[in-house]
Amino acid sequence: MGEFDLIRRFFTRPTPRAVLGVGDDCALLQSAPGMQMAVSTDMLVSGRHFFADTDPQRLGHKCLAVNLSDLAACGARPLAFTLALALPEANEAWLAPFASGLFQLADAHGCELVGGDTTRGPLNICITVFGEVPASGATPLLPTSALLRSGAQAGDDIYVSGTLGDAALALRALQGTLTLPNPLLDATRARLEQPTPRVALGQALRGVATACADVSDGLLGDFGHILERSGLGAQIEFELTLPLLAARADFAGGTALFDAQWGRDTALQCVLAGGDDYELVFCAPPSKRDLVAQAAAQSATPVTRIGTMRAERGLLLLDSQGRSVSRASLHLASFDHFAAAGSP
Numbered sequence: 001m002g003e004f005d006l007i008r009r010f011f012t013r014p015t016p017r018a019v020l021g022v023g024d025d026c027a028l029l030q031s032a033p034g035m036q037m038a039v040s041t042d043m044l045v046s047g048r049h050f051f052a053d054t055d056p057q058r059l060g061h062k063c064l065a066v067n068l069s070d071l072a073a074c075g076a077r078p079l080a081f082t083l084a085l086a087l088p089e090a091n092e093a094w095l096a097p098f099a100s101g102l103f104q105l106a107d108a109h110g111c112e113l114v115g116g117d118t119t120r121g122p123l124n125i126c127i128t129v130f131g132e133v134p135a136s137g138a139t140p141l142l143p144t145s146a147l148l149r150s151g152a153q154a155g156d157d158i159y160v161s162g163t164l165g166d167a168a169l170a171l172r173a174l175q176g177t178l179t180l181p182n183p184l185l186d187a188t189r190a191r192l193e194q195p196t197p198r199v200a201l202g203q204a205l206r207g208v209a210t211a212c213a214d215v216s217d218g219l220l221g222d223f224g225h226i227l228e229r230s231g232l233g234a235q236i237e238f239e240l241t242l243p244l245l246a247a248r249a250d251f252a253g254g255t256a257l258f259d260a261q262w263g264r265d266t267a268l269q270c271v272l273a274g275g276d277d278y279e280l281v282f283c284a285p286p287s288k289r290d291l292v293a294q295a296a297a298q299s300a301t302p303v304t305r306i307g308t309m310r311a312e313r314g315l316l317l318l319d320s321q322g323r324s325v326s327r328a329s330l331h332l333a334s335f336d337h338f339a340a341a342g343s344p
Helices: 003-011 056-074 092-108 166-175 182-193 199-204 219-230 238-244 246-250 254-259 261-273 286-298
Strands: 035-045 077-087 112-120 124-134 157-161 211-215 233-237 279-284 303-310 314-318
Touching (some): 003 092, 003 112, 035 056, 056 199, 056 211, 056 279, 077 092, 077 199, 092 112, 166 246, 166 261, 182 246, 211 219, 219 233, 219 261, 219 279, 219 314, 233 238, 238 303, 279 286, 286 303, 303 314
Parallel strands (some): 077 112
Antiparallel strands (some): 077 124, 157 303, 233 303
């Protein structure tokens, strides 16, 4: 099977929303009047971002989900995407489920594949996704309604969507650094390999949240981008995040396991610094708590308030008694592609 036959058989479909889709040297997209284009690119490399034996249908889902999560963090509506795919071989038994997982998620969000490239090489998947947001916004210096990392204000509440840490817990188990019962491993591995991009929540938060980022490399690391871009500090009541590890409640006996000292430390490390959650961390003024609740209900996405933005620079982690605890004492370090070594 040649390159163009591969593209025709597995990746060519009608693209009614694009002016021109797969088949020419460029795709043509037409922005609607009054809208701005939001663009993001992510690369997934075998052995770095996923295990070589990852189910191809789940991998097809995840490679688009991580891009849709970036659109969600900007409050953008998905439109289209391109796919650059390096393959060791044109294996139909792998390509069919990969394409199925990819297009199931694409169809769920109305996002069309409009072009890309294929080549022979080590398995590598690169997607560029396109979305749109209204150009009009409330900020005179930045005429856009997109959610940014730079708009947080002192006194804002800090929220996180969904649950955190389960993907990191699965990764530890798959790497052999801890042992999980099979039902718990299956549940957490699903979170690692099939994350849910919070696209509906991101759009519902336009005009409500002052700043937003997606949690791909760990809560504290990604929230740190908001602190840096907004020029502020924050305090997070980190023990409020412990219940966000779904494994504590979903697994029979999990609370006892993860509330023991070893389990508690592991839970905090996974929740605060674990990656691959693809949830949203965002800020909003206390006056908009009802609107945040409405956005959560409208998008069927739970959100949890975990802290407050401060004018003073720096991040404070507070325990249940309001005492400051250092990141070093909790052994927290978010993921960095060039500082990290080894497989996923």
